[in-house]
Amino acid sequence: DQVEAMTLADKVVVLNGGRIEQVGSPMELYHNPANLFVAGFLGTPKMGFLKGRASRVEASGCEVELDAGCRLFLPVSGTTLNAGDPVTLGIRPEHLNRGSEGNCQLTVKADVSERLGSDTYCxxxxxxxxxxTMRIRGDFTPRYGESLSLTLEAAH
Structure with missing residues (x-):
C-alpha cells in the first residue's frame, strides 16, 4: 500500500514483478523517481506523462518540445540526450496551474472533476x-468539454 509506505516508512523498496525498481526515502522516491514505473506508482493522484522530443541539449538543461503543443526548458542535465531524441515528461498534478502565464502553455479540454472540499482533481x-490530472485548491468545477489553459512548472 503506497499510502501506508509513504506515511510510515523511513525507507521504501518499490517492486515491479518481483524486481527492485528503486530504494530510498518516501520523499526521495516521490521527487526523484528512477523510472516511469516508480514515477507513476507513487503519488495520489498519479503523475501525468507527456510525450515529446529534446529540441536543444546543454549540460545545464534541455529544451523539450511536447507533442501536446508547447516548448519548455528543463533544468535537468541533458548530457545523455541528443537533439531529436524522444522524451517523456512526467508532471505531478500539483505542478499544473490554471492560466496562461508561463513559458509552457497548454490548451486542454476538461473531462471529469472530483470536488474533495479543499482540493479539486480536474x-x-x-x-x-x-x-x-490537475490538483486545484478549492472547488473549481469546469464544464465537461470546456477549454482550459494551463501551464507547467518547469522547475518540477
Missing amino acids: HVVTGNGEQL
Whole structure:
C-alpha cells in the first residue's frame, strides 16, 4: 500500500514483478523517481506523462518540445540526450496551474472533476489525447468539454 509506505516508512523498496525498481526515502522516491514505473506508482493522484522530443541539449538543461503543443526548458542535465531524441515528461498534478502565464502553455479540454472540499482533481485531455490530472485548491468545477489553459512548472 503506497499510502501506508509513504506515511510510515523511513525507507521504501518499490517492486515491479518481483524486481527492485528503486530504494530510498518516501520523499526521495516521490521527487526523484528512477523510472516511469516508480514515477507513476507513487503519488495520489498519479503523475501525468507527456510525450515529446529534446529540441536543444546543454549540460545545464534541455529544451523539450511536447507533442501536446508547447516548448519548455528543463533544468535537468541533458548530457545523455541528443537533439531529436524522444522524451517523456512526467508532471505531478500539483505542478499544473490554471492560466496562461508561463513559458509552457497548454490548451486542454476538461473531462471529469472530483470536488474533495479543499482540493479539486480536474481530469483533462490535451489536444493530442494525452490525459492529465490537475490538483486545484478549492472547488473549481469546469464544464465537461470546456477549454482550459494551463501551464507547467518547469522547475518540477
